[in-house]
Amino acid sequence: MARTQGSHSDITGPRIRAAALKLFAKDGYAAVSMRQIAKDVGVQAGALYNYTPDKQTLLYELLRGHMDDLLTVREAEASGTLAPLEALEGFVRFHIGFHVGRPDEVFIAYMELRSLEPENFAQVEKLRRQYEDELEGILQRGLESGDFAIDDAKIATLAVIAMLTGVNTWYRAGGRLSLEQVETIYWNMVKRAVVA
Amino acid sequence: MARTQGSHSDITGPRIRAAALKLFAKDGYAAVSMRQIAKDVGVQAGALYNYTPDKQTLLYELLRGHMDDLLTVREAEASGTLAPLEALEGFVRFHIGFHVGRPDEVFIAYMELRSLEPENFAQVEKLRRQYEDELEGILQRGLESGDFAIDDAKIATLAVIAMLTGVNTWYRAGGRLSLEQVETIYWNMVKRAVVA
DNA sequence: GTCTATAAAACGATAGAC
DNA sequence: GTCTATCGTTTTATAGAC
Numbered sequence: 260m261a262r263t264q265g266s267h268s269d270i271t272g273p274r275i276r277a278a279a280l281k282l283f284a285k286d287g288y289a290a291v292s293m294r295q296i297a298k299d300v301g302v303q304a305g306a307l308y309n310y311t312p313d314k315q316t317l318l319y320e321l322l323r324g325h326m327d328d329l330l331t332v333r334e335a336e337a338s339g340t341l342a343p344l345e346a347l348e349g350f351v352r353f354h355i356g357f358h359v360g361r362p363d364e365v366f367i368a369y370m371e372l373r374s375l376e377p378e379n380f381a382q383v384e385k386l387r388r389q390y391e392d393e394l395e396g397i398l399q400r401g402l403e404s405g406d407f408a409i410d411d412a413k414i415a416t417l418a419v420i421a422m423l424t425g426v427n428t429w430y431r432a433g434g435r436l437s438l439e440q441v442e443t444i445y446w447n448m449v450k451r452a453v454v455a
Numbered sequence: 456m457a458r459t460q461g462s463h464s465d466i467t468g469p470r471i472r473a474a475a476l477k478l479f480a481k482d483g484y485a486a487v488s489m490r491q492i493a494k495d496v497g498v499q500a501g502a503l504y505n506y507t508p509d510k511q512t513l514l515y516e517l518l519r520g521h522m523d524d525l526l527t528v529r530e531a532e533a534s535g536t537l538a539p540l541e542a543l544e545g546f547v548r549f550h551i552g553f554h555v556g557r558p559d560e561v562f563i564a565y566m567e568l569r570s571l572e573p574e575n576f577a578q579v580e581k582l583r584r585q586y587e588d589e590l591e592g593i594l595q596r597g598l599e600s601g602d603f604a605i606d607d608a609k610i611a612t613l614a615v616i617a618m619l620t621g622v623n624t625w626y627r628a629g630g631r632l633s634l635e636q637v638e639t640i641y642w643n644m645v646k647r648a649v650v651a
Numbered sequence: 652g653t654c655t656a657t658a659a660a661a662c663g664a665t666a667g668a669c
Numbered sequence: 670g671t672c673t674a675t676c677g678t679t680t681t682a683t684a685g686a687c
Contacts, residue, residue, distance in 0.1 A: 266652050266653080267652070267653085271652080271653095285569075286485075286569070287483065287484075287485055287569065287570065288483075289482075289483050289485035289486035290485035290570070292679080292680065292681085293680080293681065293682085294679085294680085294681095302652090302653065302654090303653065303654060303655075304681085304682090305653075305654070305655080305656090305682080305683075305684090306652070306653050306654075308681095308682070308683080309652060309653080313681075313682075314681070314682095370566060373481075373482070373483065374483065374486070408647075409644070410639075410640045410643060411632075411640055414637075414640055414641075415644065417621055417624065417625055418618045418621060418641065418644055419618075420621075421617050421618050421620070421621025421624070422614045422615075422617050422618040422621070424617070425613055425614060425616075425617025425618075428613065428617070429613055441610075443606075444606045444607055444610055445610075445614065447606060448605070448611065448614055448648045448649070449648075451604075451647050451648050451649075452644045452645075452647050452648035453644070453647075461670070461671070462670050462671080463670070463671085467670080467671090488661075488662065488663080489662080489663060489664080490661085490662080490663095498670090498671065498672090499671065499672060499673075500663085500664085501664080501665075501666090501671075501672070501673080501674090502670070502671050502672075503664095504663095504664070504665080505670060505671080509663075509664075510663070510664095
């Protein structure tokens, strides 16, 4: 007989977040009900409220956690002492590698920003801006050193990030190209687009 | 006294589509109720069903109409006789100009694809693919003629479109750069990224 | 900590009067 | 063609038993 009641506080919390992440990515925050999340986890809807005060907080914590991960992992890998060209290559390869490894998180981080209430939106937006600022700094340094030839560092930043994040719309592990090959193809395009 | 009843078939239909477009873009299809759309138009919810059989069809017709516009306008402007370089420049400038002029349509065409039921999704997706194929053809021709130096025409297609569509996330008419300047900045980046 | 049960509100869609 | 009224369902969130 399967147990239908009992204490599972250690595992139910993460399972709720995993289910919410998967369902929000597939159907969108507004289209997913708390009952669907509960069913996916294997508990009744009321039990979810032992782990989150409401649905909005559940979304916010997913997006906030994703941005925290992004900045933490990036900080551990980045080096401030590289020349602009090497710094840019490092950023491009990092961005692709990090993002293709977390397709659901990346998808909701982009698609569900508007589902956040204003205060939550502002928090997440600040972190996203912080991430973009690193790339803009690299491009600006390369522009001033003469290594890069771009018309506008801010626009180039947004253009490069849009191009790189687009990988997630088609890349699937196990396809005809390895991750390293994909990184190299995109790095070649970025390099040619901005390097003098 | 404002009239509260009467016949307005000529204008109510377009007003419903305009309101739905605006609200879907702002809050997302699933988060917008028929009552909200009706309120924005200035009619009662029941009246909407004189113009659309259901909410899903309303979304489908918006997305379908946008893709039809895109392909129709593009067909009128495109020329099959240009050399790869000129054809590519024409595509880049067209894409940016068309998309920044229709921010709400572009936004829902991308964000609400998943809100379409399978048959509707397939229809819209086919048109999107058709649009991408023109760019892929230009890049493939340039690759074969030796005008372009890219690793993979399909990936370059997706990379260029992702980069160009990203303009919509930040461009606003009346900002510090004119549309023509923005087009030129992006064309410079695309040109350098793919031209041999 | 999870269950069952339910409160209170909102939803998509329809019926019938005018 | 639009209105009012409503049906039947689903929603988020809570209360209280275990």
